[in-house]
Amino acid sequence: MATRTQLVEAWLADDHEQPLMPWYAIQGPSDASTMWYTVLRKRERGIFIGTLCIRHTDRRNLLEQQGWEEIPIEKIGV
Numbered sequence: 001m002a003t004r005t006q007l008v009e010a011w012l013a014d015d016h017e018q019p020l021m022p023w024y025a026i027q028g029p030s031d032a033s034t035m036w037y038t039v040l041r042k043r044e045r046g047i048f049i050g051t052l053c054i055r056h057t058d059r060r061n062l063l064e065q066q067g068w069e070e071i072p073i074e075k076i077g078v
Helices: 004-009 058-065
Strands: 037-044 047-054
Touching: 037 058, 047 058
Parallel strands: none
Antiparallel strands: 037 047
């Protein structure tokens, strides 16, 4: 997991700041903050998929029960 800015700085995004393969964009608000959102990932068919989820919600609890794991902020990067 990495932020769009981190991917651009590492030359892993195109001219429109879209991630290059094998990176995939996670849908979410452009001003998402890790203060309000948590980044979750799950391994599916040999790759990690990710999502943003508002912290302290029933949805987050459900996702964790389904095998999603929270990514600590310090682990977010290229």
